[in-house]
Amino acid sequence: MQMPLIVPLFLEGNQFTSTLTLVNNSTATTYADVTLRALDGKTIASKRIDFTPHSQRRVDIIKLLDMNGSSAKIGSILVMQNPALAGPSILAVLSMTYLGSADPNYIDEEIFMPSMTGSQMLQGVADSGDGSPILAISSLAESVQHVQIQCLGKDGASAAQRIDLGAGETLITDACAGPDVHNSDLTTMLERSDDAIHGPQGIRLISDAMPGSFAAFAMARHKENDDRFFSTILFTDPKTVNSPNTVFTGVPVGAAASLLPEGHYVPELTLTNFSNKELHVHTTFARTSGDSPSAQEVGSLSVPSHSTRELILRSLQGDSRLQNSFVVHSDGAPGDLMAKFVSKGDSRVHEVELQAKDEADKENAGAHPWSLEENTDSTLLLFNHSTTPQTFTVTVSSAGFDWQKEYKLASMQTKAIEIRELIDEQVKDDKGKTLPKNAKRGETGWFVTNFAKGSGRLLQWDRSAGMARNFSCGYSGLLCGASTTFYYTFLADGTIAEFADITGNTCTSGTPNACSGQQTGTANFSTNWVSLSPSVASISGSSTNPVVNLSGVSLGTSRVNGHISSEYCQSGGGGTANVVATPIGFTIVQGPSLPNGTLQWTYSWSSSSGNLADLSQCKVGESVFYPGSGSTYTWPLPMVTNQPTPNPSVILGPATAGAFSDKNGPPDSYLKPYMNASFMATQRIQWECSNYQDGAFFRFVPDISIVRSVQLNGTTWQYTITKSGDTATVNLP
Amino acid sequence: MRVSYKGIVWIALGLLPITGASKGTNTAVNQSECCTLIEQALKDAAMIKAGATRADVEKNFLPVSGGATFGNEEVFQYKKCNLINIKVTFSSSGKNSGVAANTVAEASELSIGYETKD
Numbered sequence: 001m002q003m004p005l006i007v008p009l010f011l012e013g014n015q016f017t018s019t020l021t022l023v024n025n026s027t028a029t030t031y032a033d034v035t036l037r038a039l040d041g042k043t044i045a046s047k048r049i050d051f052t053p054h055s056q057r058r059v060d061i062i063k064l065l066d067m068n069g070s071s072a073k074i075g076s077i078l079v080m081q082n083p084a085l086a087g088p089s090i091l092a093v094l095s096m097t098y099l100g101s102a103d104p105n106y107i108d109e110e111i112f113m114p115s116m117t118g119s120q121m122l123q124g125v126a127d128s129g130d131g132s133p134i135l136a137i138s139s140l141a142e143s144v145q146h147v148q149i150q151c152l153g154k155d156g157a158s159a160a161q162r163i164d165l166g167a168g169e170t171l172i173t174d175a176c177a178g179p180d181v182h183n184s185d186l187t188t189m190l191e192r193s194d195d196a197i198h199g200p201q202g203i204r205l206i207s208d209a210m211p212g213s214f215a216a217f218a219m220a221r222h223k224e225n226d227d228r229f230f231s232t233i234l235f236t237d238p239k240t241v242n243s244p245n246t247v248f249t250g251v252p253v254g255a256a257a258s259l260l261p262e263g264h265y266v267p268e269l270t271l272t273n274f275s276n277k278e279l280h281v282h283t284t285f286a287r288t289s290g291d292s293p294s295a296q297e298v299g300s301l302s303v304p305s306h307s308t309r310e311l312i313l314r315s316l317q318g319d320s321r322l323q324n325s326f327v328v329h330s331d332g333a334p335g336d337l338m339a340k341f342v343s344k345g346d347s348r349v350h351e352v353e354l355q356a357k358d359e360a361d362k363e364n365a366g367a368h369p370w371s372l373e374e375n376t377d378s379t380l381l382l383f384n385h386s387t388t389p390q391t392f393t394v395t396v397s398s399a400g401f402d403w404q405k406e407y408k409l410a411s412m413q414t415k416a417i418e419i420r421e422l423i424d425e426q427v428k429d430d431k432g433k434t435l436p437k438n439a440k441r442g443e444t445g446w447f448v449t450n451f452a453k454g455s456g457r458l459l460q461w462d463r464s465a466g467m468a469r470n471f472s473c474g475y476s477g478l479l480c481g482a483s484t485t486f487y488y489t490f491l492a493d494g495t496i497a498e499f500a501d502i503t504g505n506t507c508t509s510g511t512p513n514a515c516s517g518q519q520t521g522t523a524n525f526s527t528n529w530v531s532l533s534p535s536v537a538s539i540s541g542s543s544t545n546p547v548v549n550l551s552g553v554s555l556g557t558s559r560v561n562g563h564i565s566s567e568y569c570q571s572g573g574g575g576t577a578n579v580v581a582t583p584i585g586f587t588i589v590q591g592p593s594l595p596n597g598t599l600q601w602t603y604s605w606s607s608s609s610g611n612l613a614d615l616s617q618c619k620v621g622e623s624v625f626y627p628g629s630g631s632t633y634t635w636p637l638p639m640v641t642n643q644p645t646p647n648p649s650v651i652l653g654p655a656t657a658g659a660f661s662d663k664n665g666p667p668d669s670y671l672k673p674y675m676n677a678s679f680m681a682t683q684r685i686q687w688e689c690s691n692y693q694d695g696a697f698f699r700f701v702p703d704i705s706i707v708r709s710v711q712l713n714g715t716t717w718q719y720t721i722t723k724s725g726d727t728a729t730v731n732l733p
Numbered sequence: 734m735r736v737s738y739k740g741i742v743w744i745a746l747g748l749l750p751i752t753g754a755s756k757g758t759n760t761a762v763n764q765s766e767c768c769t770l771i772e773q774a775l776k777d778a779a780m781i782k783a784g785a786t787r788a789d790v791e792k793n794f795l796p797v798s799g800g801a802t803f804g805n806e807e808v809f810q811y812k813k814c815n816l817i818n819i820k821v822t823f824s825s826s827g828k829n830s831g832v833a834a835n836t837v838a839e840a841s842e843l844s845i846g847y848e849t850k851d
Binding site: 624662 | 847
């Protein structure tokens with residue numbers, strides 16, 4: 001049964017606004033049903049959202065509520081994609097804005113994907129705040145469940161409570177203090193404060209219902225002078241975590257972050273140890289200058305069992321384009337240590353929040369909404385946290401146009417790709433395409449062939465508004481087929497040519513080791529080309545590139561197969577290479593000039609196979625082009641021909657002849673009074689084989705100029721023909 | 734010289750009234766100067782058979798002054814109308830070697846077309 005995606009909390013009113021941004025990462029035209037639920041679980045609004053392939057849609061929550069006549073201001077959101085889709089294709093983020101602080105406070109709530117194969121537990125970490133985090137727990141179950149809430153502060157367990165969560169209900173509570181606040185109004189909830197609760201908190205939620213029965217989201221309260229703002233707490237099922245290490249991509253570090261309001265940004269790491277033993281943590285800072293990464297250890301600490309610690313990295317200076325990433329290493333088991341990373345600024349942006357990604361995450365692809373509307377910019381941030389170079393296939397889509405380019409990132413390299421730059425500078429993708437100059441919004445994606453090697457996020461930012469929004473939705477991309485293109489079926493003997501290419505089809509299925517699903521696009525995978533008859537046609541150069549060059553060795557036919565593979569899947573395709581003979585070895589022999597002003601030539605060639613009879617499907621000849629565009633050409637007086645000359649004059653004969661003779665004749669007569677006159681014809685000597693490159697013509701040599709003229713030499717009028725440095729002259733009668 | 738199928742069609746069209754004349758029909762066409770010329774060209778071309786000499790060919794036909802020819806093949810124009818052409822293949826390869834090739838091995842049907850000068 002398909003599970004809905006859930007946003008546990010939306011807020012409208014009380015200075016909050018909410019916009020749900022959805023993307024379709026697939027190549028399909030599809031839809032998703034968006035349902036708003038009140039706190040009691042009743043449906044208060046719904047709408048079907050249509051998608052074109054690789055597109056984004058936005059839903060203003062207040063408009064949807066108004067359209068459905070609902071006065072609700074708080075609740076949860078369910079998103080159910082078209083069940084016909086063969087994998088998770090619709091991803092979403094709820095972008096909330098709190099306008100009650102001096103500058104707008106941007107709160108990004110990534111949609112939660114419940115899993116029946118997970119555990120009954122969710123864990124999250126709040127950075128140091130003022131007061132208890134505001135926790136929203138939303139039920140996906142059809143019966144009451146009981147949820148234990150545990151908070152782990154600096155000194156260990158700081159609070160615990162147990163709540164009853166009705167079917168479909170969303171419960172708002174102070175996570176680490178106070179009683180349950182069922183159905184309390186938003187204003188009361190926001191105004192409540194508990195000055196006794198300070199500092200960072202880890203939050204663990206344990207349900208007695210089946211796995212996948214609930215989702216949660218929380219906001220940490222912050223006070224700064226008389227101002228207040230919120231940061232987010234995203235929850236993770238520890239059973240879905242594959243490694244003890246955590247990755248943060250594209251972090252503002254130090255001064256003058258060029259994408260953000262000017263200021264100094266200090267990375268702050270909050271770590272909660274949910275296990276029963278002390279954990280030892282060390283942090284690697286990977287900074288990239290230009291395309292050169294460097295990595296250094298920047299801090300280590302021990303985190304006692306069931307407690308939370310902070311690591312503030314004040315002295316770091318990073319790349320101003322956010323090409324900075326961190327890897328937090330722990331000696332615990334996967335899920336034991338959870339990390340929250342914020343970069344605190346002294347500018348209008350209080351905190352830039354980074355979503356934690358499991359270093360061994362099976363999400364090797366991401367899909368994000370990009371926008372250049374109004375003053376917004378969008379920057380895709382990619383991080384190769386592996387020990388080997390990795391290729392990131394990046395796509396940028398807008399209104400049906402897809403741009404795709406591979407970026408190779410060295411180990412520990414972070415790459416910032418600014419979409420405005422791609423458009424303004426008309427950067428070409430790997431097929432030479434550029435994005436439309438008027439493109440303003442769309443979907444962007446990234447894909448790494450290997451799992452657990454790369455991560456990425458999209459930053460939407462506006463320096464003038466102090467806005468920095470984070471979009472980190474990922475999914476498991478897989479190999480689900482191959483597209484093989486053979487440029488030709490024939491190859492000339494003795495030549496080397498680009499013969500074919502192979503591209504993998506990428507899909508999403510929700511299961512990393514599946515080999516089929518909903519297609520998301522294409523990418524290059526580990527490739528191997530093989531010719532089954534290398535004595536006829538052999539692979540020339542690399543056999544592991546997507547494009548293969550083939551060498552025609554001898555006449556005959558060979559099967560050529562391309563094979564691609566990923567960690568779990570393989571695919572491929574094959575074609576036939578027919579090696580054929582073509583004319584080669586063109587030679588020109590000049591013959592004697594005739595007394596009437598005729599030049600004579602003999603052109604000869606051989607067969608690439610050594611046997612002229614193998615050229616039975618080939619023709620050789622000439623096309624002579626005369627001035628003008630008419631189908632015939634009349635020579636200028638005083639040169640006279642008995643009839644107009646065909647333009648062009650085309651003669652083709654059998655290539656098996658091995659040679660043809662050519663005469664460049666004079667006028668048939670001359671008409672008095674004589675006068676200066678001349679014209680130039682262009683002779684093209686060419687060949688074609690019906691069994692080679694669709695019978696296209698190929699030139700033996702560059703075009704040859706033939707110049708004929710009548711001029712006075714002293715007192716004698718003469719006709720002269722010149723071609724290839726040879727000249728014949730006759731006196732006119 | 735390009736072999737023109739269009740030209741062959743025209744020759745064939747010219748033959749129709751000649752054939753018809755023998756049955757006593759359409760006398761206005763078969764007596765035209767054009768048909769008489771074509772009929773004469775056909776008769777003269779019929780003289781160029783395997784074993785004929787170059788001199789036999791050049792009695793009524795002249796070699797064209799320009800263009801490409803392959804192997805032992807040469808293109809000739811009808812003296813009385815140089816739009817009418819015939820391709821003659823000689824039995825020796827003397828042409829390219831500078832030695833006159835004198836014996837006809839094969840002759841094509843007549844065709845029409847402008848002369849190629851190159």
